[in-house]
Amino acid sequence: MIPYRPEPFTNFLEEQNMKKINEALEKVQTELGRDYPLVIGGEKIMTEKKMISINPSAKNEVIGRTASASQELAEKALQNAAQTFQTWSRVPAHQRSRYLVKAAAIMRRRKHEFSAWLMLEAGKNRVEADADTAEAIDFMEYYARQMTELADRGRQTLVPMEGEDNDLTYIPLGVGVIIPPWNFALAIVVGMTTAAIVTGNTVILKPASQTPVIAYKFYELLVEAGVPAGVVNFLPGDPTEIGDFLVDHRLTRFISFTGSRAIGLRIHERSSKVASGQIWMKRLIAEMGGKDAIVVDKDADLELAVQGIVASAFSFSGQKCSACSRAIIHEDVYEDVLNRCVELTKNLKVGDVRDASNYTGPVIDEKAFNKIMEYIKIGHQEGRLVAGGKPAGDTGFFIEPTIFADVNPNARIMQEEIFGPFVAFTKVRDFDHAMEVANNTGYGLTGSFYSRNRELIERARVEFHVGNLYMNRKCTGAIVGVHPFGGFNMSGTDSKAGGPDYLLQFTQPKLISEAL
Numbered sequence: 001m002i003p004y005r006p007e008p009f010t011n012f013l014e015e016q017n018m019k020k021i022n023e024a025l026e027k028v029q030t031e032l033g034r035d036y037p038l039v040i041g042g043e044k045i046m047t048e049k050k051m052i053s054i055n056p057s058a059k060n061e062v063i064g065r066t067a068s069a070s071q072e073l074a075e076k077a078l079q080n081a082a083q084t085f086q087t088w089s090r091v092p093a094h095q096r097s098r099y100l101v102k103a104a105a106i107m108r109r110r111k112h113e114f115s116a117w118l119m120l121e122a123g124k125n126r127v128e129a130d131a132d133t134a135e136a137i138d139f140m141e142y143y144a145r146q147m148t149e150l151a152d153r154g155r156q157t158l159v160p161m162e163g164e165d166n167d168l169t170y171i172p173l174g175v176g177v178i179i180p181p182w183n184f185a186l187a188i189v190v191g192m193t194t195a196a197i198v199t200g201n202t203v204i205l206k207p208a209s210q211t212p213v214i215a216y217k218f219y220e221l222l223v224e225a226g227v228p229a230g231v232v233n234f235l236p237g238d239p240t241e242i243g244d245f246l247v248d249h250r251l252t253r254f255i256s257f258t259g260s261r262a263i264g265l266r267i268h269e270r271s272s273k274v275a276s277g278q279i280w281m282k283r284l285i286a287e288m289g290g291k292d293a294i295v296v297d298k299d300a301d302l303e304l305a306v307q308g309i310v311a312s313a314f315s316f317s318g319q320k321c322s323a324c325s326r327a328i329i330h331e332d333v334y335e336d337v338l339n340r341c342v343e344l345t346k347n348l349k350v351g352d353v354r355d356a357s358n359y360t361g362p363v364i365d366e367k368a369f370n371k372i373m374e375y376i377k378i379g380h381q382e383g384r385l386v387a388g389g390k391p392a393g394d395t396g397f398f399i400e401p402t403i404f405a406d407v408n409p410n411a412r413i414m415q416e417e418i419f420g421p422f423v424a425f426t427k428v429r430d431f432d433h434a435m436e437v438a439n440n441t442g443y444g445l446t447g448s449f450y451s452r453n454r455e456l457i458e459r460a461r462v463e464f465h466v467g468n469l470y471m472n473r474k475c476t477g478a479i480v481g482v483h484p485f486g487g488f489n490m491s492g493t494d495s496k497a498g499g500p501d502y503l504l505q506f507t508q509p510k511l512i513s514e515a516l
Contacts, residue, residue, distance in 0.1 A: 001097070001101065001144070001145055001148060003145075004138075004141050004142050004145050004481055006134070006138050006479050006480060006481065006482065007108070007134040007135075007137045007138050007141075008134070009127075009130055009131060009134055010111075010112075010126075010130045010134075012126050012127065012130075012356070018126075018356070020112050021112045021115060021116065021126055021130075023112075024112035024113045024115065024116040025116040025119065025120075025354065027113065027116070028113065028116040028117055028120060029120070032055075032061065032062065032063055032064065032120070033062045033063075033064065033065075034064050034065075035050070035064070035065045035066075035067075036064055036065070036066040036067065036212070036213060036216045037066075037067050038066070038067040038068075038069050038073065038234055038235050038236055038237075039219065039233060039234040040073065040076050040077045040080050040230075040233050040235070041077075041080040041083075041084065041229050041230040041233065042229025042230060043229075045067060045073065046067050047067040047068055047069070047070070047073070049067075049068040049070075049238075050065040050066065050067065050068055051065065051066045051067075051068045051209055051212055051236050051237070051238070052065050053065070053066070053121055053210065053211065053212055053213050054365075055120050055121065055123075055396070056122070056123040056210075056361070056362040056363065056364050056365060056396055056397050057120075057123050057351075057352040057353055057354065057361050057362050057395070057396040058352065058395055058396055059366075059395065059396055059397070061120075063120055063121045063213050064121075064212075064213040064216075066207075066212040066213065066216065066236040067236065068236060068237050068238055068241075069235045069236065069237035069241075069242050070237070070241065070242070071241065071242060071245045073235070073237075074204070074235060074237070074242045074245050074246055074249075075245075075249075077204050077233040077235050078175060078204065078246070078249055078251045078252065079251070080230050080233060081175040081202040081203065081204055081230060081233055081251075082174070082175050082202075082251050083230070084202045084228070084229075084230030084231055085172070085174055085175055085201065085202045087228075088197075088200060088201075088202055088228065088230075088231050089171070089172045089200040089201070089202075090200075091200070092151075093147050093148060093150070093151035093198075093200070094147075094148055094151065096147060096197070096198050096199075096200065097143075097144040097145070097147045097148050097198060098144070099197075099198075099222075099225055099226060099227050100140040100141070100143060100144035100147075100194055100198055100225075101140070101141065101144050102225040102226065103140055103194070103221055103222055103224075103225035103227070104137050104140035104141045104144070106221055106224055106225055107133070107136060107137050107140070107221060108137055110221075111130070111133050111134075111137070114133045114136070114186055114214070114217065115129035115130050115132070115133045116129070117186075117213065117214045117217055118132050118133065118185060118186055118214060119353050119354065120354075121185065121210075121211050121213055121214050122182060122183070122185045122210075122211050122214070122364070123316075123317075123353055123361040123362045123363070123364060123396070123397075124316060124353060124361065125316075125353045125356075125358065125359070125360060125361055126353070126356060128315060128316045129353075131477075132184055132185070132186050132187045133186055133187070135184070135186075135187035135191075135479075135480060136186045136187045136189075136190035136191070136218075138479070138480035138481065138498070139187065139190050139191035139194060139195070139480055139497075139498065140190060140194050142480050142481045142498060143191075143194050143195050143198050143502075143503060144198060146500065146502070146503050147198045147199060147503060150170050150199075150503055150504075150507070151169075151170070153168075153170070163515065163516055164513055164514065164515055164516060165513070165514045165516055166511070166512070166513045166514075167511070167512045167513075168509055168510070168511050168512075169509070169510050169512065170199070170503075170504070170507040170508070170509055170510075171200065171507060171508055171509075171510050172199050172200030172201045172506065172507060172508075173199075173201055173253045173254050173283065173506060173507065173508060174201060174202075174251075174253030174254070174280075175201065175202055175203070175204070175251050175252060175253050176196045176201050176202070176203045176204070176252070176253060176254045176255065176256055176506070177203070177204045177206065177246045177247065177252050177254075177255045177256070178192050178193050178196060178203050178204065178205045178206065178256050179206055179243075179255065179256065179257045179258070179259065179267075180192050180193075180205075180207065180208060180215070180258055181208055181258045181259050182208035182209075182210040182211040182364055183316070183319045183320060183321070183364070183419075184320075185207075185208065185210075185211035185214045185215065186214055186218060188258050188497075189205070189207065189214075189215050189218055190218055191480075191497055191498065192256045192258065192497075193205055193218075193232060195256075195497075195502060195503055195505075195506055196254075196256060196506050197227070197231050197232060198503070199503050199506040199507050200507075201253075201254075201506055202230060202231050202232075202233075203231070203232055203233065204233050204235050204246060205219065205232055205233065205234050205235060206235050206236065206237060206239075206242065206243070206246065207234075207236050209236075209238070209239065210364050210365055212236040215234070215236075216234060216236075219232060219234045244270060247267050247270050247271055248270055248271075248273070248275055249275065250275040250276065250277045250278040252271075252282060253280060253282060253283070254282060254283040254284070254285065254505075254506065255267055255271055255282065255283075255284050255285070255286075256285045256286075256505075256506075257284065257285070257286045257287070257288075258286070258287040258288075258321075259287075259288065259289075260288065260289055260417075261288045261289050261417065261442075261443075261490050264286045264287075264288035264289075264492065265288075265490075267284060267286070268284055268286065271284050283505070284493065285493055285495045285505045285506075286492040286493050286495075287321065287485075287486055287487070287491070287492040287493075287495070287497070288490060288491055288492040289321045289417045289419075289443065289445065289490075289491060289492075290321050290322060290417065290443045290444070290445030290446060290466075290487055290491050291325055291326060291414075291415065291416070291417055291441040291442075291443045291445075292312075292321075292322055292323060292324055292325060292326065292443075292445055292446045292447055292466070292475050293324065293325075293326040293327070293328050293437075293438045293447050293448075293475075294308060294309050294312060294324045294326070294327055294328070294447070294448040294449075294450070294474075294475055295328045295329075295428075295434045295435075295438055295447070295448065295449045295450065295460075295464070296309075296327070296328070296329045296330060296333065296337055296450045296451075297330055297431065297434070297449070297450060297451035297452075297453060297456055298330040298332040298333050299451055299452045299453045299456075300333070300450035300451050300452060300472075301450065301452065301472070302333055302336055302337055302340070303340070304450065304472060305337060305450040306337055306340045306341050306344065307344075307474075308324075308448060308450065308473060308474035308475075309324055309327050309337075309341055309423065309474075310341055310344045310345060310348075311474050311476070312324035312448070312474040312475050312476045313325065313327075313401070313421070313422075313423040314345065314348060314359070314360055314401040314421050314423075315360060315476065316360060316361075317350075317360045317361060317362065317363050317399065317401075317420060317421040318401075318418070318419065318420050318421040318422055318423075319363060319364065319368075319419055319420065320476050321445055321491075322445060322446040322468070322475055322476045322477075322478065322485075323419075323475075323476060324423055324448070324474070324475050324476070325417070325418060325422060325423055325424065326414055326423070326424055326426070326437075326438075327341070327423055327424070327425045327426070328426055328428055328434050328437050328438055329425060329426070329427060329428065330427075330428060330429075330430070330434070331427045331428065331429060334425075334427045338386065338403075338405055338425050341387075341403060341423075341425075342386050342387045342403060345387045345388065345401045345403055346387055348360065348401050350392040350393070350398050350399070350400060350401070350421075351392070351393060351396075351398060352395070352396060360401070360421065361396070361398070362396040362397040362398050362399075363397045363398075363399055363420055363421075364397070365397060366397060368397065368419065368420065369391075369397040369399065371418075371419075371420075372399055372418060372419075372420035372421075372422060373391070373399070375412075375413060375416075375418045375420070375422060376389050376402060376422070378412055378413060379402070379404040379407075379413050379422075379424070382404070382407055382408065382411040382412060382413055382414075382424075383404035383405055383406055383407035383411065383413065383424060383425075384404060384405045384406050385402070385403075385404055385405075386403050386404070386405045387400075387401065387402060387403040388400035388401045388402030388403060388421070389402050399420060399421055400421070401421040402420075402421055402422045402423070403423055403424075403425065404422075404423075404424045404425065405424075405425045406425070406426070406427070407424040407425060407426050408426070409426050409437040409440055410440070411424070414426065414441075415440075415441055415442075417443070431456050431459065431460075435459075435460070435463045435464060438464055439463075439464070439465050442489055442490040443487065443488075443489055443490050443491045444465050444466045444467060444487050444488030444489040444490075444491050445466060445467055445468065445486075445487030445488075445491035445492075446466055446467070446468040446469070446470070446475040446476070446478075446487065447464050447466040447468075447469050447470070447475055448469075448470045448471070448472075448473065448474060448475040449464060449469070449470075449471055449472075450471075450472050451471075451472070457471055465488060465489075466487060466488060466491075467485075467486050467487035467488050467491060467494050467496075468483060468485055468486075468487065478498065479498075480497075480498035481498055481499075482498075483498070484496035484497065484498050484499025484500070484501075484502070485497045485498055485499070486499075
């Protein structure tokens with residue numbers, strides 16, 4: 001297997017590339033409004049109840065309708081996954097890896113098509129959609145290679161002993177429930193699912209309610225790549241109807257979750273309880289958001305810092321768990337950084353992502369729109385509005401990129417995850433004060449520190465308590481294999497997706513010793 005290399009991003013400044021993505025967009029738009037089944041053991045099942053996915057850039061446009069599972073169908077999916085596990089878990093690791101390599105090759109050939117679905121269903125612009133698809137390809141390529149290495153690791157790491165044949169193998173856990181988010185509707189779905197199956201597990205994939213169609217397109221790709229029926233069971237459904245049922249079930253061996261802190265903690269609590277007939281402790285792999293900060297020192301390259309703040313806060317309308325929602329600026333340069341950020345922000349164009357001139361698109365749905373607007377009301381009480389703060393059109397869920405200045409570090413808009421195009425600025429006296437403010441939340445996912453001061457950079461490495469810390473660059477944009485991703489505290493289990501240890505979360509080591 002050739003060495004892993006991250007998938008390159010598409011340069012849409014080149015006319016040929018822009019033509020290709022626009023052609024893909026036209027093709028996908030002819031496929032809107034279709035019905036999609038849930039799939040259990042390869043059997044496609046339509047239900048009377050449907051989940052409707054809409055285009056957040058155009059509220060009246062239906063992307064598609066997917067079947068919605070009942071508890072009875074969830075039970076059927078779990079039973080099927082448990083049965084399939086008996087055969088899939090015995091497929092050699094190198095063979096399982098090759099399914100991922102094949103799937104990655106298919107997605108690479110259809111890259112613009114998948115990106116077009118992301119534009120329409122998740123509201124991503126061309127650049128963000130392309131990065132999402134590239135990351136999905138990276139996850140498959142990377143985990144395929146990690147699995148082959150893991151399969152060979154045992155004998156290489158044990159200390160030899162005369163008279164014995166010792167072997168350490170990493171065996172799969174069992175049936176997993178995959179609960180991905182809507183904001184990386186392809187990349188994280190792909191990463192969570194393929195990490196679980198390449199290690200020999202079978203899964204129930206319950207896609208996010210806002211983005212089930214792109215998840216189904218990924219399921220179809222796995223089928224095309226030859227992944228056997230029942231390894232992945234596609235189970236869209238109302239979380240209130242099947243969410244707890246899947247988490248609580250005795251056959252569920254592990255839950256892989258990416259989403260909000262509140263839901264993650266609920267899963268953590270419920271998964272710790274032992275169901276009747278359950279013979280294991282369930283494992284939880286969770287990523288639960290952040291309240292990420294960019295800290296700017298007085299000796300920083302201020303233009304570099306400003307560009308990083310604006311990009312981290314407002315790309316994809318701030319709907320990234322790694323997005324900058326707190327700007328912590330040294331008092332000596334506070335006004336300069338703030339004023340320049342306001343200047344750049346006011347020039348950002350918001351609208352339907354099909355228009356390539358728009359910098360960013362909508363927030364995901366009406367619930368998110370209303371929540372962010374409520375936080376803007378709170379912001380008026382806790383800070384000084386200097387940019388944005390209003391809806392940006394009524395055809396979709398558009399909100400202007402918003403900046404509040406002079407905010408107290410303990411204010412709600414400095415403490416609570418908003419998940420929108422919203423950043424709060426606060427002023428600090430020195431480095432110690434900056435670290436105090438930066439670490440003053442229940443989260444610990446990403447952060448950035450901008451400075452030319454070598455001593456302070458070294459101190460930040462130790463004192464800035466986040467899972468992914470970036471120096472003199474933005475706090476978004478982790479690359480698979482380059483920046484293993486996961487956070488501390490209430491940001492999750494810090495399982496480091498896209499890193500060398502991630503697959504261990506889906507396995508258990510078994511030592512076999514034979515006297516000779």
